[in-house]
Amino acid sequence: MTEISRRGLLLVMSSPSGAGKTTLSRRLLAADAGITMSVSVTTRQPRPGEVNGKDYHFITHEEFGRLRDRDDLLEYAEVFGNFYGTPKRPVMEALQAGRDVLFDIDWQGTQQLAQAMEGDLVRIFILPPTAEELRERLIRRAQDSSSTVAKRMAKAADEISHWPEYDYVIVNEDINAAGAQIDAILTAERLKRHRRVGLTQFVRDLTKGL
């Protein structure tokens, strides 16, 4: 099949916790070899089971400060007293090589990324179908006390208020249907003319034969 080279894209998926984003991200990464996860740096301590270099690059505050001051981070944020940031170089290399990068960052990170990389960015917001469903998912997920669930519901309301800043909004009622919608978005976005840097040459060669 004819391969027309293209620039990669940056896919951001944001959602309140409990809307199914992690499952949808895993599904996409397993099924699609053209996209890889951006691994953030963070100053927080690893949780049990987390792998350095896979879940995060765990670094010290001093290292974080150095990366930020050298402009080596595409965006960064402070969340619950810890610093998080996206290393710039792997993203730039992926874009050049025509590979896509998936980001699990919140609306603040998405806004910063949009400022730095607007033309490369595709933003998807994932919503739960109902408030009851979200509450049930949060209760099911954690052995949280009811006050923690209430706190998370309030945080979810805040996160959800940012839905108009995204290019696509998916209501995750059925994981397979939501996954298929994400696949469709990715297929269409990869075909956008401005990403397909090989088109000019392709059409030049094509028209030579006409």
Ligand code: 5GP
């Ligand atoms: P956690 O500590 O639970 O892994 O992540 C806490 C929060 O930090 C999540 O909302 C997550 O989306 C956000 N986060 C993780 N990495 C980054 C990053 O590189 N940049 C930004 N802006 N947020 C991040």
